[in-house]
Amino acid sequence: MTNAPDRFPFARLDDLPADIRTRILAVQEKSGFVPNVFLMLARRPEEFRAFFAYHDTLMDKDEGLTKAEREMVVVATSAVNQCLYCVIAHGAVLRIRAKKPLLADQIAVNYRKADLTQRQRAMLDFAVKVTTQSHTVDEADFAALQEHGFSNEAIWDIAAISAFFGMSNRIANVTGMMPNDEFFLMGRVPKS
Template sequence: MAHITVNEALPGIRSLLAFSPLTAEPLGMLAELLLRSDEGLSKAERELIATYVSHLNECFYCDQSHGAIACYYMNGDNNIVEQIRKDFSKAAVSAKLKALLNIAGKVQKGGKYVTSNDVAAAKSAGATDHDIHDTVLIAAAFCLFNRYVDGLAANTPDDLSTYAPRAKQVAENGYGKHIFTATQPVPGTH
């Protein structure tokens, strides 16, 4: 049960956004800009970064939610998501994404953990300044989102089948107001 009175029928961050529409709007806009841009990183790569940081922060809701969205973008292949969670250095992803995940993991610990060597490694693997910028901002934003969800003890479903239908809804409609106003999709409808 959440630490504050929220709509428990809306899982995770959705209940918190519904509780405070005033803060929901800029948070939703930030998520939309960071995770659905087609500039540089793919949507799947962006969601994998969000998943990885959420996993490191032990935020089950965000880890599962964004892992499911990444999986949706990758045509249902959850293997890469699991590989990223276990050991991204052995995952079947590009050297560029591995270098960016390294940076994201360092941001999760604290911004000053990112070194010029980390950035140079990412650039030599093909990352642009824009890719590095977005990676750092996604990682920093997900530290905020994860702490928001867990700091208020938002309802976190244990049933993993509930995440895929929601992932489809987000992948198809984005991170707009529907996030906290649309009903929770039913498992088996994805």
């Protein structure tokens, strides 16, 4: 599949409500391109607003988890769900936030062998369990995270990020959304 299949074409910037167009243009100015997820979700403005409100609430805070750790959860969850778009796009963000050019690839292929702390590995064990077997989460899972210093609020965030990106992964997969070429190189080599 290619970007913007005929079934679900990308929104046109000129046709969008002002608030959404303004947000997309701000992202374009900061990154140098418009991530395809913005144009795909903008097809449905109310859903776009709701999606990014929750996304930003989960991903733009530092309490409990670092921003890099939040991206680790996204990459691990997206790898399990075989979401090419999110693995590549959030892998790029993870490389930048963690300042480790190999980490996203390691997590996407096998986080258990990635260059992680024991705390981060426990976090990803839980995120993957939420993604694949949430019905089996029990007190032992919470105890394992608490041993690594995670508060109940941080545990909530791990679960919420896993769940949110499970939904996002499915939309990306169903629509055939492909990652922008720019994501593949981001954070791999120092800026010149």
